[in-house]
Amino acid sequence: MNTPNKITLSRLLLIPIIVFFYLADFIPFARLVATIVFIIACLTDFIDGYLARKYNQVTDLGKFFDTIADKVLIMTGLILIIAAPIKGSAPIVFPSYLGVVCIIIILAREFIVSALRQIAASRGIVLAADMGGKVKATIQYISVSLYMLYAFFITDIYDIIDNELALKMSGIIGFILMIILIAATILTIYSGASYLIRNRKVFKTDKNDNFIKNNDEDLEDIEDEESTHNETQVQVEDIQDQDKNKIELSDEQRLAIEAFLRFDKVSLSILQKEIGFSSYKSSKIMEELENIGLVSKVIGRSRKLLITKEDYDEKF
Secondary structure, three states: OOHHHHHHHHHHHHHHHHHHHHHOOOOOOHHHHHHHHHHHHHHHHHHHHHHHHHOOOOOHHHHHHHHHHHHHHHHHHHHHHHHOOEOOOEOOOOOHHHHHHHHHHHHHHHHHHHHHHHHHHHOOOOOOOOHHHHHHHHHHHHHHHHHHHHHHHHHHHHHHOOHHHHHHHHHHHHHHHHHHHHHHHHHHHHHHHHHHHHOOHHHHOOOOOOOOOOOHHHHHHHHHHHHHOOOOOOOHHHHHHOOHHHOOOOHHHHHHHHHHHHHOOEOHHHHHHHHOOOHHHHHHHHHHHHHHOOEOOOEOOEEOEOOOHHHHHHHO
16 A cells, blocks of 8 residues: 555544544543644645655555545534534534535535446546536535634633623624535535536446447537547457558557556546546547557456557557
């Protein structure tokens, strides 16, 4: 297990500590400790991804753990601030129905996006996270952190300062936090809707078809890219009967093969993250390389490179 994966795992291990201290009314400043630990856990979400990309340590195990850890962490924080009573009365989120509505929306968004990614993965398609999702997660982290800090203020600070001042501060802070939570929920709706619209092709693709086939909405994109791609429709079983030196690769195809050789792995995520291709272009290039006979068809959920570096250097 590499360092980024250990950091991701630590985020999961911090969650029981957050829950314990947030609910431990018998410990002085317990909710402050819970808030600090929660913030540290949130920061690990950015640190593990940064290290994985910087040192080329992105793994399937890391992707699996990272997705679970993110969702469990934010859901834990939301449930605590919405369900756990403060001073034995009501939760810190007021009005309480606002918190219930927000958590339902946020949970629904996460389940829908996860289902979409699962459908895409079953067809050999990798749906990369977008900037909207990252901004959404950041706002959610900030919102929950501030509410937990507010809970600390109510339980440990409120009674030791002037009552009139405490009441004014409580009202102002509560109103600001309500606005932030509403903003986080609206951003959640927006990012989820835009993610679904942008990747709606997944729902239009037959289970046994490629991501690009029979996609009428991408006809214009295909026409724009026909001039930059060599549409070589040679089947794998016929490659041995032809002179491979006559096959001309486009610049995008060369970049893809060289990236696969460099990472010793064939994956759409390499094309998207390392080269910067869109999910549409990555899928199209993968289809072309399969037709040429340089990559295999999907076996399970993976592909294999059908050419060695020596053969590539010699023939192309």
